[in-house]
Amino acid sequence: MALKLTPRLQAVAGRVPAGARLVDVGTDHAYLPAWLLLEGRVPFAVCTDLRKGPLDRAQETVTRHGLADQVSLRLCDGLTGVDSGEVDCVTIAGMGGETILRILAQAPWTAEKVCIVQPMSSLEDLRTGLAPLGLRVGRETLAREGETLYVILDLCPGAEGPLTRAEALVGRASNHAGDALWPDYLDQEILRVRRALAGLARAAGDQAGRSGLAQALAGLEQMKKEL
């Protein structure tokens, strides 16, 4: 039976270098590694998950598609059960930005690998928390599923230079160059920050929060003008 990825996972798959030995962290159904293996894009995949239920689902996918010889399933926290020499590329998709940071920090060897991460939340914390890990954001890819836009970050070795508040929220404009969804993403984030500012305006106090958001909004609007 053919395996079809959602646009979000398809966009993650598109960033995995051909021929790389993969570890997919928090794999759940293992759809991403299974698709990459079935397409012949990767030769081997380690799939990790913290919980037995998701790993059982991964096992079902592997068995259904006859991939047992090319997959190693591991019940572990993040990359704690993976040896750096086993893999060339790390994918971490569908988790919060803070969890992604913690998983990367627990495995400093990730700074020498291709890392592709797709955070569901806390993007600002993720972008600003990479420098101490010796990582910075390279290309950013957007994927749309219904009304939702997801961001996929390629991480590279090196320290991120200073980011403006707007850049911490949406990434540097240069990292999104040529992405047809970038204008929509900017619109979405401008709306979100305007709503947050309106909420703060109704509440008393938090002058610092308001001025930080106002600065972020000005930066986002400037990025929009420069399109």
Ligand SMILES: C[S@@+](CC[C@H](N)C(=O)[O-])C[C@H]1O[C@@H](n2cnc3c(N)ncnc32)[C@H](O)[C@@H]1O
């Ligand atoms: C929302 S699912 C995402 C599944 C898949 N990666 C995707 O993007 O569709 C999150 C998965 O990550 C697993 N997970 C959460 N924290 C983890 C950790 N620290 N280490 C390994 N797996 C984790 C959960 O058990 C769950 O199966």
